[in-house]
Amino acid sequence: MPSPSHHPIDILRFNTCGSVDDGKSTLIGRLLYDSKNLMEDQIEALERSADITGGGQINLANLTDGLRAEREQGITIDVAYRYFATPRRKFIVADTPGHVQYTRNMFTGASTANLSIVLVDARQGVIEQTRRHTYIAAMLGIPHIVIAVNKMDLVDWNEERFLEIRDEIESFIPRLDVLKDVKFIPMSALQGDNVVAPSPKTPWYQGPTLLGHLETVHIASDWNLSAFRFPVQWVNRPNNPTDKSLHDFRGLSGQIAGGIVRVGQSVLAMPGGLQTTIKEIRTFDGPLQEAFCPQSVTLVLADDIDVSRGDTIVGTELLPGLSSELSARLCWMHQRPLQAGRKFFLKHTSQTVQAAVTAIESRINLETFDPQLHPAELALNDIGEIRLRTSKPLVYDGYRANRLTGSFILVEQGTNATVAAGMLAAPTTAYTPDFIEFAI
Amino acid sequence: MNSYHLDHLQYLETEAVHLMREVAAEFERPAILFSGGKDSICLLRLAEKAFRPSDIPMPLLNVDTGHHFPELNEFRDRRARELGGKLIVRKVEDAIAAGIAVPTPGEISRNRLQIPTLLAAAEEFQFDCLIGGARRDEEKARAKERFFSFRDSFGQWDPKNQRPEIWNLYNARINPGEHMRAFPLSNWTEMDVWEYIKREKLEVPSIYFSHRRQCVRRHNQWLPVTDLMPPKEKETVKELVVRVRTIGDIISTGMVESPANNFDDIIAEIAAARVTERGSRADDKSSEAAMEDRKKAGYF
Known part of the structure; x- marks a missing residue:
């Protein structure tokens, strides 16, 4: 039997965010249900819980609210991942909670997303959560945003109300980081209007349904293919290989974090700065002539130079920054507030270094988007600008240029809690290797 | 679409290989849980992709409930041999005999008894990270699982207090006695697993x-x-x-x-x-x- 038309060409990752009761879980349940991605036993389990708790009505939110406390309290505590496919695409969905205290989970769900859906309750309109979530999505550099104006049935499908909300959001978008693509869709997740099937109740709306948009939105490579970056994860050196040709084998294994690499290409091993060329690009499936972000490969260099985990192999054009004095935007994720002077472990690409927060420059007011200068501290869920000093210089790019080489996390020493996510500002000067000086 | 494009299986593969190399680099004594089932068959192929031409730098561990399908154990042992991997098997029966696992009177299923057997094996070998083949699409509690899932000194998972996991930066730090579970197949579906097995021409029981x-x-x-x-x-x-x-x-x-x-x-x-x-x-x-x-x- 030939395999059915079940070969999605690519993966779209999206997350949903909104306030409590905006209907996020219901929306995901609706997407799965109407696109026929729910199975009989899942529907059966829903019906079983409907009899007990829901007075007979199926609660689509129970599909994603997987933890007991969530079902009891009717809230989403942690990021839940869902998977579904249509003949056009495969989808990875992160359902991220709306509670203020769980905003850190939005970072978890959204940091890898191609697209974010921000839910707005048509009755409530734009609230602090809407502004916060849109701000974070823009800051994380998520390429596509959908503003889902939900519960339109409860405002009688009033176009005026929809336009009012759209205008309000459009009025603050210019104050955010660059948002290239924002779409507004009026819908009712509970009743299914404009989620999978177009709604007869919105003759005034000409745009796509949500699923139609998800299936067709152009996700031309999110990956940076311009500047080659290869953080070394693991040095590949066989012990006592039976194959004699491997006696002196020394490969550098890792995932390409930016750009394209070719055999014979000139590269620099950073932070040391030694120049060499790519001798081989190895994979389990055989050698490659070139490889690109985000492929995982093993590089063999022409010269036997000292390179280990945490070092970065880079192309000789578009060089990264190299510094231990850094500026970054930070989302603080821990109960105990951040004060300047504290020390942490900082994980950036494949290395962990020590870092001290030397100054808190500002704290963003997410109501007004205005910075408050030199605050005493950053509290849980605060976003602000900081300065850092690291124990070793980082080989990095600005987050805008490369999400993988421009991001870091802070880990508290002792508890090992992940306490912050950071986005590095672009380097003020690029690294200048010695060989360029020689050329001059 | 340009030629610099990964299809969905290639995307899932590079994500999983990256994770396996992080485990190899960040932990001193990791192990791969290998039952011979379809998901752990994929794990072993991913380990080959991550570490060849070197040996897979961690042993394979299986908890044998004594209720396994014989075809499964035969396959498990053979596959481990073919890969040149070290296979460690710990039996629920032995754990019961040693008083580590205590069955409830009348309890026939060995499912619950796998837990103390597994934790005892982790302690015996001082494993600090166990790589498992669990997928988020299997079950809704698993849908909340992280790639790197922290376990306290009792081996417990605290779903309300998980570490945020941002970009591909995994916080692998643990204190003595604690350990990590790592799930490279988190984002795979049942369909992906079979498509991958087919593409890679992998043998299954x-x-x-x-x-x-x-x-x-x-x-x-x-x-x-x-x-x-x-x-x-x-x-x-x-x-x-x-x-x-x-x-x-x-x-x-x-x-x-x-x-x-x-x-x-x-x-x-x-x-x-x-x-x-x-x-x-x-x-x-x-x-x-x-x-x-x-x-x-x-x-x-």
Whole structure:
């Protein structure tokens, strides 16, 4: 039997965010249900819980609210991942909670997303959560945003109300980081209007349904293919290989974090700065002539130079920054507030270094988007600008240029809690290797 | 679409290989959980992709409940040998004899007893990270799992207090006595697993393919007749053409009536399936929070 038309060409990752009761879980349940991605036993389990708790009505939110406390309290505590496919695409969905205290989970769900859906309750309109979530999505550099104006049935499908909300959001978008693509869709997740099937109740709306948009939105490579970056994860050196040709084998294994690499290409091993060329690009499936972000490969260099985990192999054009004095935007994720002077472990690409927060420059007011200068501290869920000093210089790019080489996390020493996510500002000067000086 | 593009399986593969290398680099004594089931078969291929031409730098670990399908154990041992990997097997029976695992009187299932056996094995070998083949699409408590899932010194999972996981920056730091579970297949679906097995031409245990087997109807499922589970009085034994969709213990794994005897047929069957994979496992049906409770206690 030939395999059915079940070969999605690519993966779209999206997350949903909104306030409590905006209907996020219901929306995901609706997407799965109407696109026929729910199975009989899942529907059966829903019906079983409907009899007990829901007075007979199926609660689509129970599909994603997987933890007991969530079902009891009717809230989403942690990021839940869902998977579904249509003949056009495969989808990875992160359902991220709306509670203020769980905003850190939005970072978890959204940091890898191609697209974010921000839910707005048509009755409530734009609230602090809407502004916060849109701000974070823009800051994380998520390429596509959908503003889902939900519960339109409860405002009688009033176009005026929809336009009012759209205008309000459009009025603050210019104050955010660059948002290239924002779409507004009026819908009712509970009743299914404009989620999978177009709604007869919105003759005034000409745009796509949500699923139609998800299936067709152009996700031309999110990956940076311009500047080659290869953080070394693991040095590949066989012990006592039976194959004699491997006696002196020394490969550098890792995932390409930016750009394209070719055999014979000139590269620099950073932070040391030694120049060499790519001798081989190895994979389990055989050698490659070139490889690109985000492929995982093993590089063999022409010269036997000292390179280990945490070092970065880079192309000789578009060089990264190299510094231990850094500026970054930070989302603080821990109960105990951040004060300047504290020390942490900082994980950036494949290395962990020590870092001290030397100054808190500002704290963003997410109501007004205005910075408050030199605050005493950053509290849980605060976003602000900081300065850092690291124990070793980082080989990095600005987050805008490369999400993988421009991001870091802070880990508290002792508890090992992940306490912050950071986005590095672009380097003020690029690294200048010695060989360029020689050329001059 | 340019040529610098990964299809969905290549994307999932590079994500998983990255994770495996992080484990190898960040932990001193990691191990891969290998049962011989389809998900852990993918894990071993990913380990080859991550570490060759070197040896896979960690042993393989399996908890044998004593209720395994014999075909599964035969395959497990052979595959480990082929890879040149070190296979460690710890048995629930031995854990019971040693008083590490204590069955409730009358308890037939060994499912719960795997937990103390696994935790004891982790302690015996001082494993600081166990790589498992769990997928988020399997079950809704698993849907909340991180790639790197922290376990306290009792092996417990605290779903309300998980570490945020941002970009691909995994916080692998633990204190002595604590350990990590790592799940490279987090984002894979049942369909992805079979498509990958097909693409990579991987061998799987014969019971995934259609075969004839004596079964009895119990709890709305076809269960295999074995010495461990003889037919009860008044039960009729039927010989059916069946296969397994997911492998649990032989006493609780429902057999699916199916003629599928190659990968294409299996993939077509999954595409048309109207129940989830775990719909055929009695252990997950006991309550809405069955998996959550077992995971909190240290289960996979």
